């Protein structure tokens with residue numbers, strides 16, 4: 256190998272190493288497609304890598320623009336640079352120094368479908384538009400219905416669990432879930448289910464009674480921006496199972512019936528025996544007295 260060839264080879268090697276290092280350094284991770292509810296908000300998760308040492312937020316400029324029109328900016332730190340139809344509706348939630356370029360779009364409109372791309376500028380050093388990893392939004396003009404799950408059979412006096420859940424993409428202003436009966440027995444949680452999707456869930460536990468039979472239980476979701484959706488379920492409450500009670504009561508009842516008959520019989524027999532006895536003794540006594548009186552009278556008459 257000649258000196259020239261050797262030099263060319265080294266130069267090529269350096270090029271390859273440099274290119275791979277650079278492509279490793281400037282990188283953005285976004286969700287390529289996300290649903291967005293019109294009038295509500297949508298949060299576009301975003302992470303990026305930049306070359307060199309970590310910098311403070313103030314040293315990096317973050318910009319979001321349309322994929323096909325770089326001058327159509329939906330976010331810029333200087334509001335004058337933002338396109339009119341996005342003015343006042345976008346907010347950078349992530350800290351750029353922490354390599355977090357997460358963006359919130361509020362009051363989502365029908366035409367906000369994108370795709371939108373992030374661009375980082377480190378003044379006096381470098382600028383980079385991540386046009387190969389952009390986010391497209393699919394617009395939802397109306398909200399989805401929440402999902403309501405409940406136990407198959409409801410029984411009078413037995414605690415029952417109801418679960419109402421809704422998916423959303425607006426974690427900065429999550430939807431609220433309310434129930435048609437007391438919300439004091441309910442709990443809520445908002446879960447990250449990955450790729451920019453979240454699930455708001457409410458659990459309601461209460462003890463149904465016969466009064467709840469054939470009534471509706473409704474779960475209503477209110478989204479940021481004012482839209483609502485709800486779902487109802489008809490509750491059928493089974494009566495308390497009576498088998499255990501009957502078998503438990505039967506011996507006591509027959510004993511009671513037995514006593515009901517025995518007591519009056521004994522009482523009647525007892526009293527008639529008593530009265531009969533007293534009557535017999537009295538009769539005997541009076542007969543003797545009458546006989547005495549009669550014999551005395553007879554002697555008196557005889558004496559006169």
Ligand SMILES: *[C@@H]1O[C@H](CO)[C@@H](O)[C@H](O)[C@H]1NC(C)=O
Pocket residue numbers: 302348349350355356357
């Ligand atoms: C980026 O910022 C958002 C908004 O503050 C936050 O919810 C998210 O967890 C952050 N992501 C990472 C990877 O730190």
